[in-house]
Amino acid sequence: METLVTEIAPDIYRLSTYISDADFLFNQFLIVAEEPLLFHCGLRSLFPLVSDAVARVSPVADLRWITFGHVEADECGSLNSWLAAAPRAEVAHGAMGCLVSVNDMADRPPRPLRDGEVLDLGGKRVRRLETPHVPHGWDAGLLFEETTGTLLCGDLFTSVGNAPALTETEIVGPAMATEDVFGATCLTAATAPTMRRLAELRPTTLGLMHGPSYTGDCGRALDDLAAAYEARFVESLNGRRAADS
Template sequence: MQLRQISEKSVVRLCRGEAIIETRTTEIAPGIYRLSTHVTDVAPPAGFTFNQFLILADQPLLFHCGPRSLFPLVSSSVAALVPLDRLRWISFGHIEADECGAMNLWLEAAPHAQVVYSPLGCNISVNDLADRPPRAVAEEEVLDLGGKRVRFIPTPHVPHGWEAQVLYEETTATLFCGDVFTQVGDGEPVTESNIVPTAMAAEDMFGATSITPLTAPTLRKLAELAPALLAIMHGSSFRGDGAGALRSLADEYERRLNVAPVR
């Protein structure tokens, strides 16, 4: 599939200290847009990308809010695609500043939007954190956006966070992976190369994954979806054998669990 890089007018730039950062928008699947901001003061020298994903439909959904500091960039980029007052749903992978730090700024800018999250996530955090009551969705519930269908899949502690979840968009077979497959650097919007080695290199750097006996089975369960596209929050998204990539990642985490020292 040919990627569509959005016109230069929608590449939004902002001064951050002495650096100029920008949010770049790419349509990575029909009606699914990656909004990517590369910063160099995280994981230098390669830096780190913070990616949000907009699903354009009758009821548009934003996955990942981003940190508050990036809200001016990301909201301007979203507004170039759809008026903010048309945004209907907001969700994220787990409770963390880069996932939901700007949540209430989005709720203020998009008066018709509502956070949609698992009952667990709502009960332990979002009911208190969000300025408007969220909508709780059951495990494996499908939200019909009108032209797109999004399934909510809890993944406790994968990669981290009790309330962790991923989203699966059925019409494009896109799995929104959150922090699974995190990579450093500023690669292409979408790659067809093996992303497991770069993901494990980032794991070696950050140690961010909660590696438990349930990590590999959870990833293998996601592989049963046979996603054609993995939309990844940090780093390049992946097009190709998503099931194979998930199983390979599961194998690697299982190996690390089995060789972990006993303390």
Template sequence: MRCSSTAASARRSSRSRECPDSAIRSVSDCIPVSAGLQSSAQSPVKYGTAAGAARFGSKDRQPKTASGGASMETRTDEIAAGVYRISTFIAEAGPEGLSFNQFLIEADQPLLFHTGPRRLFPLVSQAISRIVALDRLRWITFGHVESDECGAMNNFLAAAPRAEVAHGALGCMVSLDDLADRQPRRLGDGEIIDLGGRRVRHIDTPHIPHNWEARVLFEETTGTLFCGDLFTHTGDGPALTDDDIVGPALAAESLFGATALTPNTGATIRRLATLRPQTLALMHGSSTKMRCSESLVRLAEAYDSKLREALT
């Protein structure tokens, strides 16, 4: 995640939402070069187990930081059947810290959504290898082209000889055909990848929440919507929360100003609500199984309201 301009910014110079220097630092500045040597990746906690219930309900997890002698910790939780959230909390990324989350779908053709920054590759790859062998990874995916989403893309391509990057045609054309060490697979809006027991649908969401090539993925078997930076919120919450995620997301929006406010923003998010997802898997913050479609509609309405305010 980074600061992003909005489509409406030219019309509201008097209300410019510049991201304050104190709000967020460069991701690479927050992660030591030796992160993989001084950090640990915990074994995955299974969804539906007693240990999982304790983990998912916990709000008193002690954050690990990249400074002050403490080591970062990467935690893995199964948030839906065969869907694993791999999370590293970085206390220095924003005033309350920020979690950086990747998601692994365990299937005949395992799929990774988000690679994490390049400096987190040792941690993230170690966590993945506890679930599937790295060389079994078949698909490398992400929401849009930013370092926290795809910084370690080529590291994973090197570790997994059969893996392909799969993204929307636009993202491949403007960035990934050049950036990826192997030719990526171009996906059309609505195209489905059959993972063998799982079906993942690619959905184009241009500029939503930001970046021209933005998209989300929907895993149809479990009803998991991989939201990318939608619903970003700060702090070090549990893997799954029953609490409201819209309010914290709007608070983070006020802090970072990362979402592009366009005439299509609300409509695009409402379209995602019609999928009736059972789990919202978030890049930054806690995922949820509660009120998923309702939360998407409320988020859409909030952004529509922000756009109207910006234009008056």
């Protein structure tokens, strides 16, 4: 295995490891600024590979912020390894996630972030967007880098297989095919509206955790993803009503 490094937007780097046995990509994102930030820590077993990849771009010890979408092994399994390697680093996560999980998990106290709160990194600005249960996890949230219009969208658009670092090829179809296999996304009344609120940001790049980074019509992709899940939600309601009648 190797971790590949690609600049997907100015000073935003995709760190990508393909695990062939699982036929799955695991991506982290490094934002280089006066206060460098890592989004997704990665699995604990991948820390040597990913930290070496970070070091090719910026010293690991210089990391100031470590954050992730929600509490899950592939998002924060190596959290404390990063804290040990970067003595100035602070964990930043949504307030709910800090309360229920990160306060206990992290070797240093985390910085709770409110919905919409911005971290000024010096040259880059990242905004925490709370997305409870979208795609899953009640502490779920995403990160939007305002100066480049890059949405780091975690498990949204997850697809199996290896993929190029950047693509303009349609990503909703592969995501829904993967959803058919794993059923990983919560279907609630808030699922589609949450995705449509993300579309209103009109991002220019989508940083997928499991798949390629996307540089096509990002707003349209999010709207189409919302429509696909809305159709499934309505179908599930209709199925329940039919069963109850």
